[in-house]
Amino acid sequence: MDTLLYMLDEGDACSLLCLLGVLAFVGAKMADASPVVYQWGWRLAAGAFVGYGLYAGLTFRPLDAEAWLRVVVRGLLAAGLALGPSWVVLSVLVFAGRSLHALVGPRTGASATAANRRRERDQRRLQDEALRQHAQQEADRRAQQLQQAVAQAEASRRRTDARAAVELEYTRLCSRLGSIFTRDMLKAYFDTYMSDAYPPEDVERRGQELVATLQERLAEKEHTEERTSLEQLDSWYQAEKQQIESSSADDRLKRRLIAALNVRYADLAASLMENLQP
Helix, strand or coil: CHHHHHHHHHCCHHHHHHHHHHHHHHHHHHHCCCHHHHHHHHHHHHHHHHHHHHHHHHHHCCCCHHHHHHHHHHHHHHHHHHHHHHHHHHHHHHHHHHHHHHHHHHHHHHHHHHHHHHHHHHHHHHHHHHHHHHHHHHHHHHHHHHHHHHHHHHHHHHHHHHHHHHHHHHHHHHHHHHHHCCHHHHHHHHHHHCCCCCCHHHHHHHHHHHHHHHHHHHHHHHHHHCCCCHHHHHHHHHHHHHHHHCCCCCHHHHHHHHHHHHHHHHHHHHHHHHHCCC
16 A cells, blocks of 8 residues: 555656556456446546545645645546556456356256245145145035935935825725724824924834724724624624533633623623714
């Protein structure tokens, strides 16, 4: 630094101008391809000019115009010394930066590209997994709906078959049942106890119970109708009593059987009287 200031303060102006010309020429050629380097070279030269002026003003303390003119001339030489080398140095730095970027950039770009590809693969994998889960859930939902529909159809079929079996049996017996159980009563029973509101097993059970009840009522009705008059009932009673008396059982057992027959005869007679109409 001291040597440079000595050259500016005491050096030969012609020699300095020649040196400045060479440096400026070389620096201008190197900075020609980079306008930014060219501008920064001039800025550094202006800074060197101002800096030397401050330095000379504080060091030499010029008092007249001639002294200040000398400071200005030497400041211009300082600016020239800063201009050419700054172009050279900045051009070298720019070239080095570009070369480094050319070497590192592709690797960084390749790394960034690989990272982007990994990120895209992860996103696609997550999307595929979400789609797969959604499809599985949709398939499970449809399978459940299908199972429910099959179960409902099976339940409806069982109810329909149960009602059809009861109605078929009723059609076979209705002419003999008469007013004991009419078709309106059958329809009311279906609506109340064998509708679709009940489970199919309950409908089937109630249908079987109804058929059994109708058969029992019909058997009782026919058994009663077999004895439509007191004469027929009396004939039956006399025949049964005679059969007991002619049997080989002991007298004690015969008396008990005849007593039971008398009770049965009294019950049938009472029932017959209740059913008689004028």
